[in-house]
Each structure stands twice: as C-alpha cells, then as structure tokens.
Amino acid sequence: MSEPTLYPESGFLRLRIDLAYDGTNYSGWAKQPDRRTIQEEIEKALATITRCPVATIVAGRTDAGVHASGQVIHVDVPETTDTTGVLFRLNQLLDEDIRILKVISLDTAFNARFSAISRSYIYKILDANQVLSPLHRLDVAPWYRQLDVDILNTASALLIGQHDFAAFCKFSDGTTTVRNLLRFDWIRDRDGYLIAQIAADAFCYSMVRNLVGAVVCVAEGRYSLDWIAAMLANKERVPDSLVFEGRGLTLVHVQYPEQA
Amino acid sequence: MSEPTLYPESGFLRLRIDLAYDGTNYSGWAKQPDRRTIQEEIEKALATITRCPVATIVAGRTDAGVHASGQVIHVDVPETTDTTGVLFRLNQLLDEDIRILKVISLDTAFNARFSAISRSYIYKILDANQVLSPLHRLDVAPWYRQLDVDILNTASALLIGQHDFAAFCKFSDGTTTVRNLLRFDWIRDRDGYLIAQIAADAFCYSMVRNLVGAVVCVAEGRYSLDWIAAMLANKERVPDSLVFEGRGLTLVHVQYPEQA
Numbered sequence: 420m421s422e423p424t425l426y427p428e429s430g431f432l433r434l435r436i437d438l439a440y441d442g443t444n445y446s447g448w449a450k451q452p453d454r455r456t457i458q459e460e461i462e463k464a465l466a467t468i469t470r471c472p473v474a475t476i477v478a479g480r481t482d483a484g485v486h487a488s489g490q491v492i493h494v495d496v497p498e499t500t501d502t503t504g505v506l507f508r509l510n511q512l513l514d515e516d517i518r519i520l521k522v523i524s525l526d527t528a529f530n531a532r533f534s535a536i537s538r539s540y541i542y543k544i545l546d547a548n549q550v551l552s553p554l555h556r557l558d559v560a561p562w563y564r565q566l567d568v569d570i571l572n573t574a575s576a577l578l579i580g581q582h583d584f585a586a587f588c589k590f591s592d593g594t595t596t597v598r599n600l601l602r603f604d605w606i607r608d609r610d611g612y613l614i615a616q617i618a619a620d621a622f623c624y625s626m627v628r629n630l631v632g633a634v635v636c637v638a639e640g641r642y643s644l645d646w647i648a649a650m651l652a653n654k655e656r657v658p659d660s661l662v663f664e665g666r667g668l669t670l671v672h673v674q675y676p677e678q679a
Numbered sequence: 680m681s682e683p684t685l686y687p688e689s690g691f692l693r694l695r696i697d698l699a700y701d702g703t704n705y706s707g708w709a710k711q712p713d714r715r716t717i718q719e720e721i722e723k724a725l726a727t728i729t730r731c732p733v734a735t736i737v738a739g740r741t742d743a744g745v746h747a748s749g750q751v752i753h754v755d756v757p758e759t760t761d762t763t764g765v766l767f768r769l770n771q772l773l774d775e776d777i778r779i780l781k782v783i784s785l786d787t788a789f790n791a792r793f794s795a796i797s798r799s800y801i802y803k804i805l806d807a808n809q810v811l812s813p814l815h816r817l818d819v820a821p822w823y824r825q826l827d828v829d830i831l832n833t834a835s836a837l838l839i840g841q842h843d844f845a846a847f848c849k850f851s852d853g854t855t856t857v858r859n860l861l862r863f864d865w866i867r868d869r870d871g872y873l874i875a876q877i878a879a880d881a882f883c884y885s886m887v888r889n890l891v892g893a894v895v896c897v898a899e900g901r902y903s904l905d906w907i908a909a910m911l912a913n914k915e916r917v918p919d920s921l922v923f924e925g926r927g928l929t930l931v932h933v934q935y936p937e938q939a
Contacts, residue, residue, distance in 0.1 A: 439810075439812060439813050439814070440813050441813035441814050441816070486813070486814055488812065488814065510810065515811065515813065515816055516813045516816075517813065518810050518811065518812070518813050519810070520810060550699075550770065550778050550779070550780055551775065551778065552699060552748065552778070553699050553700050553701035553746070553775065553776045553777065553778050554699070554701050554746055554748065554817055554818050554929070556701070556775055556776075557814055557817075558814050669814070
C-alpha cells in the first residue's frame with residue numbers, strides 16, 4: 420500500500436467514497452496481478468473519469484469473496500474534477516455488483532484507513548444442512564451441523580476485549596497482532612440464519628473468519644470453552660480447516676470520529 | 680410440451696418436486712436449443728440419477744431471467760428409483776442457483792400443470808433511481824421515476840377478475856387469453872422496495888410483466904386510469920416498451936386442491 424499523505428497535494432481534491440459490493444466474483448479488495456479485484460475496478464473507473472491515474476486508500480481490505488455494504492475509501496483527484504457527477508458516472512462504468520453510495524469532497528486530513536476508529540462486520544451462517552435459498556445465497560455460508568446460538572454467544576464473549584490475536588491471524592508480517600475486539604455476538608433471525616455482529620478497532624488478515632471458525636468449533640461440540648482461552652493465551656494458530664469462507668462475511672460499517 | 684399422461688406408465692413412479700431458482704443466468708424454464716434453461720439442467724440431473732431419459736411437466740413456465748421460490752414440477756421415474764436420496768443427489772448435481780426443496784412420490788393422478796388451481800408471483804421494483812444494493816440486486820427491477828403506491832394499487836385493482844387479457848399477452852397461439860386475475864396489489868416495504876403480489880388461475884406468456892408495465896405507466900402519470908379499462912376492452916397490445924424485465928419477477932407459490 421502506498422504511503423498515506425496527510426493532505427492532498429496541491430492541485431488535488433480529496434474525495435471520501437462510500438461503496439457496497441457483492442464480492443462473489445472478485446479476489447478481494449486489494450489489487451493483485453491477473454486477478455479481478457474491487458480496487459482495480461474502482462481505480463480504472465476513477466482514472467477514466469479524471470483522465471489521471473489514481474490510488475485509493477481503503478478502510479477495510481476485504482479478502483476474496485467478502486462483501487461490503489458500508490466500505491469507505493479516499494482518493495485524491497485533480498481539483499478540476501466535477502465531484503457531483505462522479506457518483507453517477509462511477510455507477511455507469513462499474514458492474515452492478517459494485518455500487519457507489521456516496522461521494523463527498525473533503526478539505527480535512529481525512530484518511531479512510533488511518534482515521535477509522537472501528538470496523539463492523541456481520542457473518543451469516545445457515546446451519547444444519549438447510550437448503551440455501553438461490554436468491555439469498557450470496558452472503559451466507561452453509562454449515563452441515565446444527566449450531567447452538569447460546570454456546571456461540573458464550574464462546575464469542577470470551578474473545579471480547581484487547582488481546583494479542585496472533586492465533587487468529589493468518590499471516591504475521593512482524594507487526595503487532597494486538598487488537599481490541601469491541602463486539603462479537605450472535606442471533607438466530609426469523610428466517611433461521613445465524614448472524615454474528617463483530618466489531619474491532621481493526622482486524623488482521625483472515626481474523627474475522629478465524630474467530631467465527633473457533634466459536635463454531637465450540638458450538639458444535641468439537642472443543643470446550645477452555646480451548647478458546649487457551650488459544651488466546653498460547654497464540655497457537657487456529658487450524659486452517661476452521662477458517663470460515665469469505666462468502667458469509669460482509670463489512671457493514673466503518674466508524675470515524677464525529678463527522679469525519 | 681409433451682402430452683401429459685393421467686397416470687404414470689407401468690413400472691414408473693410419479694414424483695412431485697418443489698424447487699427454487701435464481702433465474703439470472705438462465706433463458707427461462709423451457710428447453711431451447713443452445714440456451715441454458717432450468718428445465719434442461721433439472722432433466723439432465725434427473726437422467727443422471729435415474730439412468731433414464733425423463734420429461735418434466737412444470738406448473739409455471741417462467742420466462743428468461745425470472746426466478747422461483749415455489750416452483751412445482753412432476754416427473755415419472757423408474758419405480759426402482761431411491762426417492763429418499765433424490766433430493767440430496769439432485770442438489771449435489773445442480774449448480775447452487777437451482778435448489779430442490781422437496782421430493783415426494785405420489786400414487787395419485789397429480790399433474791403439476793393441470794392440477795394447479797392458481798399461481799402466485801411477486802414483482803419487486805426499486806424506483807426513483809435509487810442505488811440497487813449489490814447483495815440484494817438479483818430479484819429487483821430498477822426504475823428511474825418515482826412511483827406512487829396508491830396509484831399502483833388503484834390501477835391494479837381495475838385488472839382483477841375474469842377478463843380477456845389478450846392486450847397483455849405477447850404471443851397469441853390461437854388459444855384463449857381469458858384468465859381470472861385473483862390478486863394484484865402493492866406495498867412499499869420498510870427498505871423502500873415496491874412489492875406487488877399477483878395471482879391468477881394461470882398466466883399467458885409475459886402477462887405478469889405486461890400487467891406491471893401497464894400500472895407503472897399510470898403510476899408515473901404517462902396514462903390515465905381510463906387507459907387500463909380501454910386496454911382490457913379493446914384488446915390492443917400493451918407496447919413492448921412497457922413489458923417489465925424478468926429479473927423483478929419471482930414465482931412464489933402454486934396452489935393445488937387440498938393436499939395434492
């Protein structure tokens with residue numbers, strides 16, 4: 420990721436862009452060679468509009484298959500850009516599985532990534548081998564065993580707070596894996612889906628899907644509640660088999676101070 | 680369509696199969712050369728399981744792009760078929776955008792098409808040029824103008840009852856276009872979508888999408904309410920431009936006598 424600049428360079432305007440996407444057909448947010456990514460689609464469309472190469476900074480780097488209903492990015496564009504038309508033109512250029520919700524120009528030092536206080540996700544599971552509805556399948560992970568929502572909540576509550584989440588982070592790049600998990604709880608909705616609400620100051624790579632995998636293990640009786648505490652204490656990696664798939668995960672909100 | 684037989688032939692068993700599908704990537708229910716259709720996918724999967732060519736009879740022949748949450752078919756299979764495994768095996772063979780919900784074997788003269796008393800559809804519109812949510816876009820038709828739900832309801836009510844719907848049927852094959860429209864009303868749900876409930880004893884080709892197009896014309900002020908009555912009386916074809924797209928339409932229920 421390019422170094423963030425505090426303010427836009429002279430002659431440039433900083434835009435905050437709120438967007439939503441169905442991540443099914445993308446290899447995640449971040450640009451990668453020979454892969455279709457959300458970042459590349461957005462930057463290509465922005466470059467077409469501004470006639471100028473652009474680099475976006477994102478609040479939550481979503482993994483392959485992960486969706487967003489409340490993603491936030493910022494981008495610096497030439498100050499001659501017609502900002503009022505940018506939302507409409509972006510939605511014309513982009514495929515229907517990416518939609519721009521809001522574009523505002525800012526004269527502050529707003530940074531989509533570094534100004535963010537917290538990120539909120541939901542994770543949706545359909546358990547007990549129920550048949551997934553074709554029209555509501557995009558953002559749901561199917562699971563074969565029945566899961567107890569009370570045990571899911573008990574196990575999830577053990578993870579809340581500031582911890583070193585090394586055991587739940589797939590790649591360690593030497594930087595800290597200490598995070599503050601603000602919220603992690605489950606409901607079973609009236610249609611039978613299990614829905615987790617998960618928020619933290621920030622997440623490491625694959626952390627949400629690891630957290631979901633860990634509490635599911637407990638809820639289906641594979642491990643006891645003690646195992647959760649032991650994982651946190653020992654920092655032993657959660658086995659790969661327990662990383663839940665991206666399709667069930669949606670970034671729903673990014674919180675900034677006040678009205679930033 | 681092949682001639683329906685009253686009872687299965689000797690050595691065969693009649694199955695009623697309830698299914699759901701996302702019609703986005705299909706050219707409708709009915710088999711057509713060089714097109715991907717729901718019927719062909721289902722019949723291929725059934726033939727794989729039964730090792731025998733099969734012909735399905737469907738309750739509602741949905742058009743290209745149209746979805747179903749409560750479609751019903753019947754099919755005669757060799758009586759040696761393991762019916763309990765059919766649901767599971769079909770769902771293994773089919774893509775995730777078609778799901779089998781229920782398979783029951785019947786010793787009655789049940790015919791998915793001719794035993795049906797009525798078909799119920801919903802049609803979903805997002806009006807006023809609102810941005811379509813990527814995760815909820817599959818079964819919604821976007822519309823640029825704002826639509827008044829009360830006018831939609833007033834116009835729709837004029838169409839209820841037994842009429843010759845020739846004006847609303849795309850192809851006339853010489854058979855009757857008299858149908859009994861049992862229900863046609865609209866709500867605006869809490870998420871802002873306009874949702875029509877539409878039921879009839881049966882529908883002609885493209886009839887639901889023509890009915891929606893006609894009442895939308897009135898709701899956006901292009902025609903007066905009198906125009907609806909004139910259409911019914913004169914049987915002048917609704918212009919093609921007013922046929923709403925398949926993507927907003929879902930077959931939700933097929934009604935049979937008692938527990939047939």
